[in-house]
Amino acid sequence: MEAIYRALLEKKWMYVVSDTLTMVERNLIRYVRLPQLLIFSTIQPVMFLLLFTYVFGGAIRVTGSYIDYLLPGILVQSAVFGAIQTGVGLTEDMAKGLIDRFRSLPMARAAVLAGRTLADTMRNIFVILLMFGVGSLIGFRIGGSVSDAVLAFAILLLFGFAFSWISATIGLLVKNVETAQVAGFIWVFPLVFASSVFVPVETMPDWLRVFAEINPISVTVNAVRMLLLGYTDAAETARLAWLAVVWIVGILGVFMPLAIRLYRRAA
Amino acid sequence: MPSIQIRDIRKSFGDIEAVRGIDLTVEKGTVLGLLGPNGAGKTTLIRMLTTLMKIDSGEAWVEGLNVDTEAQAVREIIGLAGQYAAVDENLTGRENLIMVGRLYHMPMKEAQLRAADLLGHFDLTDAADRTLKTYSGGMRRRLDLAASLVNNPPVLFLDEPTTGLDPQSRIALWKIIRELVAQGTTVLLTTQYLDEADFLADRIVVIDHGKVIASGTPQELKTELGDEVLEVRIRDISRINEATAALRSIGESQSVHVDFGTQTISMTLDQGVGSLPKAIRALDVAHVEIEDLTVRRPTLDEIFLKLTGHGVRV
Ligand SMILES: Nc1ncnc2c1ncn2[C@@H]1O[C@H](COP(=O)(O)OP(=O)(O)OP(=O)(O)O)[C@@H](O)[C@H]1O
Numbered sequence: 001m002e003a004i005y006r007a008l009l010e011k012k013w014m015y016v017v018s019d020t021l022t023m024v025e026r027n028l029i030r031y032v033r034l035p036q037l038l039i040f041s042t043i044q045p046v047m048f049l050l051l052f053t054y055v056f057g058g059a060i061r062v063t064g065s066y067i068d069y070l071l072p073g074i075l076v077q078s079a080v081f082g083a084i085q086t087g088v089g090l091t092e093d094m095a096k097g098l099i100d101r102f103r104s105l106p107m108a109r110a111a112v113l114a115g116r117t118l119a120d121t122m123r124n125i126f127v128i129l130l131m132f133g134v135g136s137l138i139g140f141r142i143g144g145s146v147s148d149a150v151l152a153f154a155i156l157l158l159f160g161f162a163f164s165w166i167s168a169t170i171g172l173l174v175k176n177v178e179t180a181q182v183a184g185f186i187w188v189f190p191l192v193f194a195s196s197v198f199v200p201v202e203t204m205p206d207w208l209r210v211f212a213e214i215n216p217i218s219v220t221v222n223a224v225r226m227l228l229l230g231y232t233d234a235a236e237t238a239r240l241a242w243l244a245v246v247w248i249v250g251i252l253g254v255f256m257p258l259a260i261r262l263y264r265r266a267a
Numbered sequence: 268m269p270s271i272q273i274r275d276i277r278k279s280f281g282d283i284e285a286v287r288g289i290d291l292t293v294e295k296g297t298v299l300g301l302l303g304p305n306g307a308g309k310t311t312l313i314r315m316l317t318t319l320m321k322i323d324s325g326e327a328w329v330e331g332l333n334v335d336t337e338a339q340a341v342r343e344i345i346g347l348a349g350q351y352a353a354v355d356e357n358l359t360g361r362e363n364l365i366m367v368g369r370l371y372h373m374p375m376k377e378a379q380l381r382a383a384d385l386l387g388h389f390d391l392t393d394a395a396d397r398t399l400k401t402y403s404g405g406m407r408r409r410l411d412l413a414a415s416l417v418n419n420p421p422v423l424f425l426d427e428p429t430t431g432l433d434p435q436s437r438i439a440l441w442k443i444i445r446e447l448v449a450q451g452t453t454v455l456l457t458t459q460y461l462d463e464a465d466f467l468a469d470r471i472v473v474i475d476h477g478k479v480i481a482s483g484t485p486q487e488l489k490t491e492l493g494d495e496v497l498e499v500r501i502r503d504i505s506r507i508n509e510a511t512a513a514l515r516s517i518g519e520s521q522s523v524h525v526d527f528g529t530q531t532i533s534m535t536l537d538q539g540v541g542s543l544p545k546a547i548r549a550l551d552v553a554h555v556e557i558e559d560l561t562v563r564r565p566t567l568d569e570i571f572l573k574l575t576g577h578g579v580r581v
């Protein structure tokens with residue numbers, strides 16, 4: 001680690017990388033010190049998984065077993081819910097005056113946001129692996145190839161990362177911890193439930209189905225689902241995977257510059 | 268070249284004009300005390316000078332660097348301890364300081380040494396490796412001040428640095444600030460305490476409603492504003508008018524204030540303690556019985572009353 005830092009410090013333009021690493025480290029220490037934070041952030045998706053598998057699942061008709069259908073959706077949901085924490089964490093830092101401290105230092109302007117979103121993405125790695133574990137215990141089986149599973153995993157993380165930047169933008173706009181908590185869920189809830197996370201969209205009324213089909217969460221869930229379950233239609237799988245990547249790139253393209261701009265002028 | 272130079276800077280928040288055209292110069296290696304009541308614009312001024320906030324109009328330079336157009340260079344050479352401690356709760360004291368060192372792009376070894384050094388200086392060595400959750404308010408405050416010194420800044424901004432410190436830590440901090448200044452650091456500090464400005468500052472600027480209303484050396488301001496106040500508590504409240512008239516008659520001051528709750532009359536002694544006998548004689552002649560009598564230094568509230576016609580807003 002130290003060697004990496006030293007190499008980075010040699011070159012001024014690499015400050016953005018070394019500062020981001022410093023911020024990632026700072027954000028991750030929290031989870032090491034307070035493992036309960038991680039536990040709590042996994043309880044919710046585990047509850048959803050159990051609730052839908054054992055309570056609602058019997059009433060939901062899908063091709064194949066419901067747990068196989070559900071788990072990819074739950075993975076995307078976990079990544080998205082995890083991303084809400086990005087905005088909440090940022091507003092906490094604002095409230096504590098830490099953002100002021102950082103802004104008075106000659107550090108790279110983007111590092112605070114990059115450090116936060118990357119740390120939250122790393123936390124998502126843990127949450128997603130854990131959900132895989134719990135899912136396997138109650139009957140989920142990967143049906144596709146290992147490389148497809150790795151690709152699905154990468155899409156999940158990138159999707160969460162992109163949503164972290166939306167969440168950061170909201171946090172910087174509302175500037176207040178409680179509002180960030182509420183505002184974080186308000187826009188995420190309809191996206192998660194009017195999607196193919198829990199049920200096939202075919203059963204929805206037309207107007208909702210249109211929304212659910214273009215919803216980036218559905219697109220990502222469908223791509224991850226096909227990759228993990230090993231659907232035979234390779235062309236359709238590739239199309240959905242690309243569509244998910246387009247969404248990710250699009251979200252990042254809009255919200256990264258937006259959040260960084262808001263951060264620069266946050267007063 | 269002065270260390271800090273401010274020319275006619277202004278800042279509004281919507282309708283509120285927080286800073287309304289302030290000019291200031293702080294010479295290298297000196298301390299400027301910015302004194303003002305709540306809402307005077309002290310924090311706003313500091314935030315503009317430390318690049319946290321855009322200046323609406325006017326210009327400011329720190330060590331010749333323009334705070335607006337050369338903000339990143341300014342950040343390299345300033346230290347800031349804001350009004351509220353800005354430290355990371357989840358890290359230890361040492362980790363906080365090392366993090367700040369890293370963000371100044373120090374090599375790890377240097378950041379560690381600097382952290383240990385500062386922890387010692389601020390009497391935090393014993394608590395260095397505990398997370399901040401276990402720190403008291405005063406300890407956080409001290410750590411925050413330590414964080415503002417990590418880069419050995421030639422220019423230091425301190426926003427109410429001793430608010431919330433016990434008297435002992437307060438004196439210790441004053442000592443540290445004096446040492447820094449002796450080594451050539453320029454300090455701009457805000458305070459609501461007259462004695463603090465008096466002890467630390469080479470020059471004091473009093474601001475209110477975003478404007479400078481008085482400035483000078485502590486000595487100058489004290490002669491101008493710091494007259495002793497006589498306080499008399501009388502035994503019989505029904506004699507209050509006679510007592511007030513008696514005190515006015517010695518021709519000392521126009522500012523005689525009556526507090527009916529405590530049965531106390533206070534009056535500024537323009538001629539100093541020397542006129543005390545005159546006051547007592549006048550009360551005696553008017554047959555006013557004195558229950559208690561004290562002479563004290565004016566409070567900040569009284570000074571503002573004198574300068575602005577209104578007291579310190581809370
Ligand atoms: N971000 C802001 N938005 C709106 N108004 C603000 C903002 N910051 C400060 N103000 C207003 O500007 C004025 C000056 O505030 P400032 O914080 O600079 O005063 P201060 O002298 O530091 O007071 P205190 O002694 O209470 O810290 C006040 O009227 C305050 O309400």
Ligand SMILES: [Mg+2]
Binds near residue numbers: 309310311350426
């Ligand atoms: Mg203030």
